[in-house]
Amino acid sequence: MGLNRFSSLAGTLMIYAMVLSQSWWSCHGCLDEERSALLRIKSSFNYPIFLQSWGKVANCCSWEGVDCNFTTGRVVELHLSRIREEGMGDLYLNVSLFRPFQELQYLYLSRNFIVGCVENEGFERLSGLDSLEVLNLGVNKFDNSILSSLGGLSSLRSLYLYRNQLKGAISVDELNNLTSLRSLDFGGNEIESFKSIHGTSDDLLRLRNLESLGLNVNHFNDSALSSLKGLSSLKSLDIGYNQLKGSFNVTELDALINLEEVYLDGNEIDKFVLSKDTRGFGNVSLISLSNSNSNGRALPFALLQSLTKFPNLRTLSLDENNLEGSFGTTLDKGNLWY
Numbered sequence: 001m002g003l004n005r006f007s008s009l010a011g012t013l014m015i016y017a018m019v020l021s022q023s024w025w026s027c028h029g030c031l032d033e034e035r036s037a038l039l040r041i042k043s044s045f046n047y048p049i050f051l052q053s054w055g056k057v058a059n060c061c062s063w064e065g066v067d068c069n070f071t072t073g074r075v076v077e078l079h080l081s082r083i084r085e086e087g088m089g090d091l092y093l094n095v096s097l098f099r100p101f102q103e104l105q106y107l108y109l110s111r112n113f114i115v116g117c118v119e120n121e122g123f124e125r126l127s128g129l130d131s132l133e134v135l136n137l138g139v140n141k142f143d144n145s146i147l148s149s150l151g152g153l154s155s156l157r158s159l160y161l162y163r164n165q166l167k168g169a170i171s172v173d174e175l176n177n178l179t180s181l182r183s184l185d186f187g188g189n190e191i192e193s194f195k196s197i198h199g200t201s202d203d204l205l206r207l208r209n210l211e212s213l214g215l216n217v218n219h220f221n222d223s224a225l226s227s228l229k230g231l232s233s234l235k236s237l238d239i240g241y242n243q244l245k246g247s248f249n250v251t252e253l254d255a256l257i258n259l260e261e262v263y264l265d266g267n268e269i270d271k272f273v274l275s276k277d278t279r280g281f282g283n284v285s286l287i288s289l290s291n292s293n294s295n296g297r298a299l300p301f302a303l304l305q306s307l308t309k310f311p312n313l314r315t316l317s318l319d320e321n322n323l324e325g326s327f328g329t330t331l332d333k334g335n336l337w338y
């Protein structure tokens with residue numbers, strides 16, 4: 001009898017222990033499906049040294065570069081930038097490997113010598129991941145063909161494609177589908193212009209929520225500015241180190257009434273042109289015109305003079321312009337600091 005009671009007590013305890021360990025597991029562990037997906041990623045990246053710790057303990061939420069939501073036990077952040085070395089060669093990414101992470105919010109894959117995606121396994125495969133907010137693909141070797149695979153990532157708020165191999169005219173059609181985008185960075189490519197399959201009259205970026213756009217170090221000339229004229233929420237524009245020359249027509253960007261910071265360094269702008277009715281740039285408080293004297297030309301006085309037309313300008317950066325002598329008092333409006 002006593003033995004029977006004892007064994008039933010032991011049985012109850014064992015059930016308790018199982019229930020406890022299971023709830024402990026889902027609180028602090030990770031899903032089998034996500035753990036095995038991470039191990040597949042590790043092997044597809046050719047077992048980078050950085051990921052050596054992966055697999056040593058069962059709880060993948062504690063692996064380097066992996067962050068989970070501790071309520072659901074699911075992976076929400078993957079920090080996989082700089083995990084491959086150059087000597088490992090080029091990588092074609094199989095994006096399907098990331099599909100199991102249904103709650104993924106942040107995916108960082110910058111500087112990994114990725115040249116593109118495996119055929120039919122591109123970013124269109126992530127179109128069901130409705131939580132994905134940040135995708136960083138900077139410092140890789142993606143070409144223009146990446147853009148057509150991004151149109152389904154409608155929850156994206158930040159997309160980083162700086163320092164890749166985008167060239168010439170890039171298509172706005174899929175980009176314009178990314179209506180949640182707040183931040184877009186194409187810096188350090190060889191892009192010349194935007195285009196659309198619907199023809200030249202429709203080469204506009206229509207990202208109504210976009211607040212920050214990086215186009216620096218590309219090959220844009222003044223005719224590309226017209227593609228930006230609908231970005232009414234834009235607060236920060238960096239189009240430094242491009243091929244802007246001569247008069248900068250601010251009226252063209254009249255819809256950019258929320259713009260606060262404009263980086264125009266390393267171009268050859270002679271002056272800003274705007275009329276009394278121009279509203280664009282009305283809120284601009286910072287303009288950067290460093291390195292605007294390329295080819296040994298002097299910084300045009302007309303350029304400095306035209307700056308007085310921006311009522312809210314508070315910070316002006318003029319580094320690396322070999323400025324000499326003194327400015328006339330025409331600039332002395334009391335709201336400019338050098």
Ligand SMILES: *[C@@H]1O[C@H](CO)[C@@H](O)[C@H](O)[C@H]1NC(C)=O
Nearest residue numbers: 068069070071072073076103
């Ligand atoms: C974790 O997931 C739960 C359930 O989906 C959600 O309510 C909570 O906000 C998430 N926590 C974080 C920090 O994202």
Ligand SMILES: *[C@@H]1O[C@H](CO)[C@@H](O)[C@H](O)[C@H]1NC(C)=O
Nearest residue numbers: 040094095096097118119121
């Ligand atoms: C890509 O990854 C998925 C998911 O692991 C797999 O089913 C598929 O076979 C892989 N594709 C290739 C071409 O390796």
Ligand SMILES: *[C@@H]1O[C@H](CO)[C@@H](O)[C@H](O)[C@H]1NC(C)=O
Nearest residue numbers: 150151152153154173174177
């Ligand atoms: C654009 O988004 C819609 C719905 O959000 C989707 O049905 C469509 O396939 C997307 N287009 C592209 C080119 O991905």
Ligand SMILES: *[C@@H]1O[C@H](CO)[C@@H](O)[C@H](O)[C@H]1NC(C)=O
Nearest residue numbers: 168192193220221222223224
């Ligand atoms: C500006 O760039 C576009 C697109 O590359 C090109 O067609 C056009 O000729 C350029 N305009 C000037 C003035 O260089």
Ligand SMILES: *[C@@H]1O[C@H](CO)[C@@H](O)[C@H](O)[C@H]1NC(C)=O
Nearest residue numbers: 247249250251252253254273
């Ligand atoms: C500046 O752009 C506006 C609007 O596109 C246009 O009407 C105007 O003619 C342009 N001015 C110059 C000097 O190019």
Ligand SMILES: *[C@@H]1O[C@H](CO)[C@@H](O)[C@H](O)[C@H]1NC(C)=O
Nearest residue numbers: 257258259279280281282283
């Ligand atoms: C500055 O931005 C506000 C909204 O943020 C807008 O209402 C206002 O018109 C803008 N100022 C100018 C001069 O355009």
